[in-house]
Amino acid sequence: MLAFQYIDDDASLTELVSKYRQSPLLILDTEFVRTRTYYARLGLIQAYDGQTLALIDPISVGNLSEFWSLLSEPEITTVLHSCSEDLEVFARNGKCQPFRLFDSQIAASLCGFGHGLGYAKLVEQTLNITLDKGESRTDWMKRPLSDAQLNYAANDVYYLYELYPQLIQKLEDRNRLDWVFEEGERMTQGRLTPPDPEQAYLKVKNAFQLSSRQLAYLKVLAKWRLNKALKRDLAVGFVVKDHALIGLAKKQPKSLSELNKMIELTDQEKRVHGKDLLALLGSADLDNPPKPIDVLALKNGYKSSFKAIKNCLTALSEQHDIAIELLGSKRYIHEYLQWLWDGKRGELPLLLSGWRAEILASPLAELNIS
Template sequence: MSETLRSDLGFDYIYIEDQNAFDDLILQYSQSDILSIDTEFVRTRTYYAKLGLLQMYDGQTLALIDPLKCEDLSGLWALLENENIIKLLHAGSEDLDIFAHYGQVEPKRLFDTQFAASICGFDHGLGYGRLVEQCLDVSLDKGESRTDWLKRPLSQKQLDYAANDVFYLYRLFPLLKQKLIELERFEWVFEEGQLQASGRADEIDFDNAYLKVKNAFQLTPKQLALLKPLASWRLKTAVKKDVAIGFILKDHILIALAKAWPKSLKDFGKVREMSNLERGRYGKQVLSCFQQADFENLPERIDAIAYRDDYKASFKLIKKELTLVAEHNQLPLEQLASKKMVHEYLGWFWKQPETLPKILTAWRGRLTNESLSKIEI
């Protein structure tokens, strides 16, 4: 079953809630050269986002697909991996997470219009509405951005909002493409898309969950040995229950527990960050985690290179050189080399692991290799 609707801005789209209609649509889209794609989802207390709507447009047929009714999305996953089709997204990180979770796919030939805009003269991190307004002189209503996309039926206003997100995305592409070709940067967007998508469909790394705990860099190696099984348990519990990890135990509680190292339920009284309810619910599990701590093979301090005496001076030197490269190429420094990337580069420089840092790969590497190779730190 599909229904044709007309948006408040004057274009038609179809609403699909039938598996056969969806399969026919995918067959049509598989012959396309370009597809604009967006998702609407809800993610409040869950670990994984709950997919509420899929929007797609090939320049001819704009479709809103109800994934609550069309449960077999295998055709879409195959479409995303088709290297003959350019997929347009805007700031697509969360969309990529959805594709990785539901379809275990990493899209090929991905064109992120936010990134594309940032390397051809627009502001860094420009939102979709602002970009549409600046390029197409159209003002979009963003009033439905916080709607409940799992609730049915969806209103006409909600559907119009969702349709706008792919209709104008498709129209942005030729304008951005022209600018990028003039600057000889068109292929950069696909290289960046590959970097953005890479690794998202990998299995969850439970053993290294402690590395993502906020402020874990404060802990000593012995404290990290306690944090490691604790963070792994929390992540496994969150995934199993499909609950956001913060609703198990928040990061600052994990840090406090690793510092205090309670050895019995009575010892939890000195961990003020942990409520009585949390102690009763998770106290035994925390103690069990601490019993698994491996003190014979202590983890290295997180961000250990930041404790080097020459770190700040080296960071400043690298950033200064990269700022010159960014200015010479008229690029936002944040896009060429964020603070995280500079930190990653220094870690690679001092430790020389096999995997190259992001700054030295793809389009960034072609801009920075020569300059960085001349710096002595």
């Protein structure tokens, strides 16, 4: 059983933060619950600076602002593993992002341990310790938490502190330490920007199938759904499903009778939202519809261009011992192709930015894709 402090009042948190503010390193993890909600519900924060391991109860502590301020300290390196969802939690609950972020999953990938390595596997590979993951399905909003649950949570930062020096050494040996911090900076960008209801239709699955006129209907429907989801803190799919919005945009029912005949909508969606949905369809701005969604994969030359780039990146990933998923995923290739076919206007794609540019810029230019 690891020794830790359980922080469940403001005075204890103030004292803890004062200690942590003197440390150059802070290992963090969060436990949260996300089932039907739009935002993850924060249940526990684990923190360790090598001296004091703390489990912070955000349900009991009234004000976490002092703790969140630690993340903005330029002299403190924040270490997390596979931190994308943690960053969401920080943005939602603390309105902040780590100033200097080290993601140990990305670090492990750049050290040659493998891409997307889970925390337990990384601990096993670096420290030869097998962690018990038996509490991974815990409801972290319930109180009290058992000793087994608290120990499980403490493990997530204790061993990360232990393996951190090994990752640092391997990264320095490969001259890749700066790459990890560059990735950390990229991962935090835009996290504090709230979702834009006007653009919500672009995230509806299969929206690309719709005509410009149909997209005008989808736009008002998706905007309404997102606003309702945000107001109720409910996942958008629990308001109205994507395929239902697509069906409404295509069929545009004019009455409850027509709407009730639609198989795309559940009986509950019809009963609860029927009148609202009809009103929304009637409010669509058909005089200024969105442009049809440009699908990159349907353009002439896409297959051959994508294959040429993918083959180039695959060879370079093997040459430099960098996982292809990290060096140049499908999304990154699409971003690069879109930039090329837009006449190289706008912000440089990720494949031509930072450390990736050192490896990829010249080989990609030699492909001469137009």
